[in-house]
Amino acid sequence: MTALSIDGVSVSYGGRDVLNKIVMPLLEDGTVLGILGPNGAGKSTLLRALAGLQPYRGLVHLNGERIEQMPYLKRAGLIGYLPQTLPQATTLISYEAVVSACRAVRPDMRREEVERAVEAVFDQLGIRHLAFQALGKLSGGQRQMVGLAQVLVRGPKLLLLDEPTSALDLRWQLNVIGVISEIVRAKGGICLMALHDINLAMRHCNRLMVLSDAGVLAEGAPAEAITTETLHHAYGVRGRIETCSQGRPYLVTDEVSS
Amino acid sequence: MTEAVIRHDPASDGAPLAVQYRVIFMRRVMWLGVLGIALAVSIVLNVATGPSGMTVGDVVMGLVDPASLDQAQRVILWDVRLPFAMLAVVVGACLGLAGGEMQTALNNPLASPSTLGVMHAATVGASLAIVFNVGALGFPENYAIPIFAFAGAMAAISLIQLLSRTFGATVDTVILFGIATVFAMDAAVSLIQFIANDDSLQQIVFWTMGSVSRATWEKVAIVGIVLAACLPMSLGQMWQMTALRGGEDQARSFGVAVDRLRTLVLIRVSLLTAIAISFTGVIGFVGLVGPHISRLAFGEDHRFYLPGAALAGAFILSAASLVAKSLVPGILIPDGIVTALIGIPLFLALVMTQKRRA
Numbered sequence: 103m104t105a106l107s108i109d110g111v112s113v114s115y116g117g118r119d120v121l122n123k124i125v126m127p128l129l130e131d132g133t134v135l136g137i138l139g140p141n142g143a144g145k146s147t148l149l150r151a152l153a154g155l156q157p158y159r160g161l162v163h164l165n166g167e168r169i170e171q172m173p174y175l176k177r178a179g180l181i182g183y184l185p186q187t188l189p190q191a192t193t194l195i196s197y198e199a200v201v202s203a204c205r206a207v208r209p210d211m212r213r214e215e216v217e218r219a220v221e222a223v224f225d226q227l228g229i230r231h232l233a234f235q236a237l238g239k240l241s242g243g244q245r246q247m248v249g250l251a252q253v254l255v256r257g258p259k260l261l262l263l264d265e266p267t268s269a270l271d272l273r274w275q276l277n278v279i280g281v282i283s284e285i286v287r288a289k290g291g292i293c294l295m296a297l298h299d300i301n302l303a304m305r306h307c308n309r310l311m312v313l314s315d316a317g318v319l320a321e322g323a324p325a326e327a328i329t330t331e332t333l334h335h336a337y338g339v340r341g342r343i344e345t346c347s348q349g350r351p352y353l354v355t356d357e358v359s360s
Numbered sequence: 361m362t363e364a365v366i367r368h369d370p371a372s373d374g375a376p377l378a379v380q381y382r383v384i385f386m387r388r389v390m391w392l393g394v395l396g397i398a399l400a401v402s403i404v405l406n407v408a409t410g411p412s413g414m415t416v417g418d419v420v421m422g423l424v425d426p427a428s429l430d431q432a433q434r435v436i437l438w439d440v441r442l443p444f445a446m447l448a449v450v451v452g453a454c455l456g457l458a459g460g461e462m463q464t465a466l467n468n469p470l471a472s473p474s475t476l477g478v479m480h481a482a483t484v485g486a487s488l489a490i491v492f493n494v495g496a497l498g499f500p501e502n503y504a505i506p507i508f509a510f511a512g513a514m515a516a517i518s519l520i521q522l523l524s525r526t527f528g529a530t531v532d533t534v535i536l537f538g539i540a541t542v543f544a545m546d547a548a549v550s551l552i553q554f555i556a557n558d559d560s561l562q563q564i565v566f567w568t569m570g571s572v573s574r575a576t577w578e579k580v581a582i583v584g585i586v587l588a589a590c591l592p593m594s595l596g597q598m599w600q601m602t603a604l605r606g607g608e609d610q611a612r613s614f615g616v617a618v619d620r621l622r623t624l625v626l627i628r629v630s631l632l633t634a635i636a637i638s639f640t641g642v643i644g645f646v647g648l649v650g651p652h653i654s655r656l657a658f659g660e661d662h663r664f665y666l667p668g669a670a671l672a673g674a675f676i677l678s679a680a681s682l683v684a685k686s687l688v689p690g691i692l693i694p695d696g697i698v699t700a701l702i703g704i705p706l707f708l709a710l711v712m713t714q715k716r717r718a
Contacts, residue, residue, distance in 0.1 A: 150609075153609075153612075153613050154612075154613075155609055155612055155613070174615060174617065175615050177615075178613065178614055178615025179615070181613065182613065183609065183610070183613035184610075185607065185609040185610060188606070188607050188610070189467075189605070189606065189607045191469070192605045192606070192660055193655055193659045193660050194602065194605045194606060194659060194660040194661065195384075195659060195661075197377060197381050198602065198659070198660075198661045199602075199605075199606045202599050202602040202603040202606060202614075202661075203603060203606070203610075203614050205599040205602075205603075206599045206600050206602070206603035206611065206614045206615065206616050207600075207614060207615035207616065209599050217376070217377075217378035220377065220378070221376055221377050221378065224377060230377065233377050233380070233381075234380065234381070234384065236659065237606070249606075249607075249610065252606065252610060252614075253613075256614070
């Protein structure tokens, strides 16, 4: 069982609050939480804080243990983080990049074990054709896929993905979100991902959090979190949630709020 | 020779990735072997080159069976030429390895002991040791200059790290700090030269030109021991460094203690640089060009990249010392001058080749 609680998390840059006392009800196995909000709302900062890459005030417990007090390696084994941008100028090939994600802190891992895990994740994401290409030669979307493979190959229980679909075309967006949802459903665990596409978030996440003005504006099931008021306050946009012919909610934007 | 772009063979789609990767792995092992053979050939040619008239055959026989040479030839081969050739190899390997590690740790392909001022700071340390004749204070000569050069190199690296942490370690800022260090250290060396007496001045000037000509087996052994101690430590962190090439945040999230790794790498870089050049003087560009050759040949999997950088560095300095002996008969041009003259066009050619392939 995996359980994550976030209680009063605050982050400041130069005296300015980027996140102010963020609180989330307990998240449990199978949760795919989409973090939405305008640019600069603190989505990436929250994910970096949870990944242990950003100092913060407040309490975050993973499986009852405070994450900042966990031994470094234990935390790394439980948490997988995909940053928004990945380095471009490297001749490292994708296969080696994914192997290094396994080997970096476990050089003693058996070779067969590593090879099996790497093979499985390349198959799972459908990126075998990228295995022997240099990261520096890949497109932004392809690099994002390899970055995701580096995260998934270690089998973390808490996935923190910062805009994992931002550089992907429609097909790959659906593919990636589908794979992540499937993993969380089948193997347990929790996924928090920052997204900009509200329709994608409403369709594939079972919970949503909308950040605005350094705090949580709305939180809950997609239909509860995304409302006309939320859109107006968070994005300054007039919009509606309609239902398509297949019964799925989708966002229609009308105009910028006056 | 390049593997920066590995051509994917669609026909091999069915084979497991590990099996396909083994082909790349074996190709890289083969290139390491080729580089090793090129180095061995350069050593033999280096040893065979000189005014005594020994042929390559005599040299090879003399190396296998010293008794096959007469006394004079044995002394020339074993006490003069071989230490000379081997000092070039171990110093080149130290500088290549130091440059390779530095480029990874600072995420900067322009980083090297010479471009970031580490070598210049080591020169300041060595110049102080020469001017103040610390050998007379009880330090043995073979250790006084290395200790002072190491202190200078460590000071430069610590300063670069401190400034990078304070102002942000982007590629540009690190290079700017490095350039500032180079100028500051050059000014300091000029000042030391200004106050130095004639003997010290001559030693410092010779030191700044860089040469392996004052080689002895003791010096080869000291540099060799440091290299032998550092290389396994570097290889022990090869996966962490490979992960670092995939992104700093990613590496941290895998559990790599990036700050600790960077500190250890930079201490090793200081040690390798200071020990290497303390017996030869300033030898530039080996630490810059060696890693670039390795990256072109082996990519950035540090299992290959690090030994490749050391081998390439050793080969460059070995070849440069051969050129230094052969260019003008009877005159030994300082190796530092040769490596700079050969290194700069070679480096530019490598960069242009890389750009054309991109």
